[in-house]
Amino acid sequence: MKEENLPSIKELEEYVRQGKLMGFKCKKCGHKEVTPFVYCPRCGSSEVEVVELPKTGKVVTYTIQWVAPERFLNEVPYAWCVVELDDGTMVSGWIPFISKPEDLPIGQKVRMVKSYKPGVYFEKVKE
Numbered sequence: 001m002k003e004e005n006l007p008s009i010k011e012l013e014e015y016v017r018q019g020k021l022m023g024f025k026c027k028k029c030g031h032k033e034v035t036p037f038v039y040c041p042r043c044g045s046s047e048v049e050v051v052e053l054p055k056t057g058k059v060v061t062y063t064i065q066w067v068a069p070e071r072f073l074n075e076v077p078y079a080w081c082v083v084e085l086d087d088g089t090m091v092s093g094w095i096p097f098i099s100k101p102e103d104l105p106i107g108q109k110v111r112m113v114k115s116y117k118p119g120v121y122f123e124k125v126k127e
């Protein structure tokens with residue numbers, strides 16, 4: 001993919017507002033990332049396409065944030081987490097109202113939800 005064909009950060013944020021999580025996929029080796037890349041970090045190919053990523057995954061790790069920027073003040077404390085999506089792609093996002101490790105076990109299933117808040121907003125999925 002040529003650099004000028006990559007969607008802008010603004011366009012990517014707009015997808016998130018619509019409840020879509022977009023990522024970048026190397027056509028050659030299948031490597032996927034949420035961060036735009038022009039050359040595949042794994043195999044160096046420039047054949048990159050934009051794909052929609054799964055909305056569900058599991059929590060790999062997180063930190064609990066008590067001190068938040070103004071736009072997150074109503075959600076404190078929240079977990080800033082790394083989620084491994086069902087296809088293996090790693091995404092960072094956040095889950096509101098997590099104050100202690102018991103609130104969010106590692107491996108917890110989560111689902112992306114539509115949000116006007118910045119970043120990718122996840123909620124816990126009951127199993």
Ligand SMILES: [Zn+2]
Binds near residue numbers: 041044
């Ligand atoms: Zn590749």
